[in-house]
Amino acid sequence: MGNDDHALIRAVLAGDKDAYGLLVERHSESVFRVAFRITESEADSDEVVQETFLRGYRSLADFHARSSFRTWIYRIAMNSALKTLDKRKAEASIPVVEEYDDGRPGIQLTDPAAGPDRLLLDREIEARRHAAMEKMSPTERLAFVLRHLEGRSTEEIAAALDMSQSSAKQAVFRAVQKLRRSLAPLWVKS
Amino acid sequence: MRHLTEEELIEHYFSEDANRIVVETHLRICGRCEQDYDEISNALAVHGPEPPAREPGYGRRIWQSIQQPLLPYPSKPQHRFFFVPRLAFAGACLLLLIATFLAGRIWERTHTRPSQAVTPQAEKERVVLFILDDHLDRSERLLVQLNHAVSGEEAAGLLLQAEARQLLADNRLYRQTLAGAGDPLLSAALDHLERVLLEVANSPGPLSDAEIARLEKEMSTDSLLFQIRVLRARVSSQQPKSEFSRKGA
Numbered sequence: 001m002g003n004d005d006h007a008l009i010r011a012v013l014a015g016d017k018d019a020y021g022l023l024v025e026r027h028s029e030s031v032f033r034v035a036f037r038i039t040e041s042e043a044d045s046d047e048v049v050q051e052t053f054l055r056g057y058r059s060l061a062d063f064h065a066r067s068s069f070r071t072w073i074y075r076i077a078m079n080s081a082l083k084t085l086d087k088r089k090a091e092a093s094i095p096v097v098e099e100y101d102d103g104r105p106g107i108q109l110t111d112p113a114a115g116p117d118r119l120l121l122d123r124e125i126e127a128r129r130h131a132a133m134e135k136m137s138p139t140e141r142l143a144f145v146l147r148h149l150e151g152r153s154t155e156e157i158a159a160a161l162d163m164s165q166s167s168a169k170q171a172v173f174r175a176v177q178k179l180r181r182s183l184a185p186l187w188v189k190s
Numbered sequence: 191m192r193h194l195t196e197e198e199l200i201e202h203y204f205s206e207d208a209n210r211i212v213v214e215t216h217l218r219i220c221g222r223c224e225q226d227y228d229e230i231s232n233a234l235a236v237h238g239p240e241p242p243a244r245e246p247g248y249g250r251r252i253w254q255s256i257q258q259p260l261l262p263y264p265s266k267p268q269h270r271f272f273f274v275p276r277l278a279f280a281g282a283c284l285l286l287l288i289a290t291f292l293a294g295r296i297w298e299r300t301h302t303r304p305s306q307a308v309t310p311q312a313e314k315e316r317v318v319l320f321i322l323d324d325h326l327d328r329s330e331r332l333l334v335q336l337n338h339a340v341s342g343e344e345a346a347g348l349l350l351q352a353e354a355r356q357l358l359a360d361n362r363l364y365r366q367t368l369a370g371a372g373d374p375l376l377s378a379a380l381d382h383l384e385r386v387l388l389e390v391a392n393s394p395g396p397l398s399d400a401e402i403a404r405l406e407k408e409m410s411t412d413s414l415l416f417q418i419r420v421l422r423a424r425v426s427s428q429q430p431k432s433e434f435s436r437k438g439a
């Protein structure tokens with residue numbers, strides 16, 4: 001698969017524009033998934049996919065044969081998704097995210113299956129998850145999305161983020177730590 | 191007994207631990223670490239919304255929406271695997287520019303584009319506008335950065351210089367090609383831009399506050415920025431609205 005990509009890239013760089021179409025077809029869905037994991041918006045993710053492949057085409061000459069196209073295009077997609085996220089935040093001028101620290105009392109769970117309590121809990125979990133994602137640095141967020149949600153290897157993440165494997169691992173670790181801290185008060189009574 | 195660190199527990203969750211058996215055994219006999227591990231697993235079980243599935247043919251639709259303005263890479267035999275110098279690409283763009291401008295002046299004609307049918311000429315114009323818009327966009331960003339540059343940020347200063355060098359090479363090609371195109375505003379802007387880029391690219395070190403102030407004053411970078419914005423507005427008003435640029439509006 002990876003070698004096929006390289007053959008297509010060679011064809012594109014030799015003047016066969018349509019060969020790029022095959023690369024787009026092959027990778028657009030996984031690029032969409034990553035974009036969605038970051039933006040959590042379908043419309044924004046579609047735009048990120050278009051922008052990513054447009055940028056990818058125009059910087060294809062900078063692609064190095066030793067890396068994988070998927071990893072390389074992921075990097076472009078993630079930057080583009082982060083930019084979109086920033087743009088949306090600026091547009092909505094979202095108020096500063098509420099702090100969810102360990103000192104804050106958790107929700108008392110009487111019966112997790114019960115209606116109103118369950119709803120309240122779900123909303124609390126979602127708010128805390130969201131707050132944790134906001135607290136992650138861009139690198140932590142990207143590493144977390146790729147490792148945990150998209151199941152990519154540390155090696156691939158390191159390549160996509162242009163860092164060492166141990167730094168990639170550290171980024172995932174810090175992201176998980178933030179998520180855990182943010183949600184910890186909810187588990188006390190369960 | 192040494193307890194497992196949070197890092198070890200997270201590694202274990204992702205099955206990345208070097209000594210899996212040892213960790214598993216410890217978790218079986220140590221309530222404290224087991225509880226920690228459960229807490230990590232619980233947190234990681236919390237997911238946001240799942241990406242919705244894309245329709246069949248999604249990739250093809252994406253390709254259709256972006257392929258039009260893309261210029262084929264020059265089809266020269268490549269001896270060096272994968273390496274196409276940036277200038278070769280700019281050179282190909284330049285050839286298209288020449289072809290287009292010899293055929294007439296795009297500025298006047300595009301206002302009266304008569305039909306929906308996409309002629310090869312219209313294709314070329316689109317590419318020219320696309321490339322020019324990109325060049326102006328990058329130049330605009332460089333000038334904005336320059337106008338807001340803060341001394342002491344050495345890395346930012348070096349990046350600015352590297353970008354100025356890249357833009358300078360492209361700008362020369364565009365300026366020379368467009369010199370005879372009969373567009374005084376465009377020619378003047380590219381000319382002005384080249385002088386500023388030269389100063390930035392050739393400055394011996396990262397630009398100091400004083401140098402930036404001098405550039406702003408002597409080379410009136412604000413007015414250049416204004417000129418470029420006017421040009422960009424004109425270029426984008428001539429660019430046919432593709433699905434790409436219209437989406438989400």
Ligand SMILES: [Zn+2]
Pocket residue numbers: 192193194216220221222223224
């Ligand atoms: Zn223990």
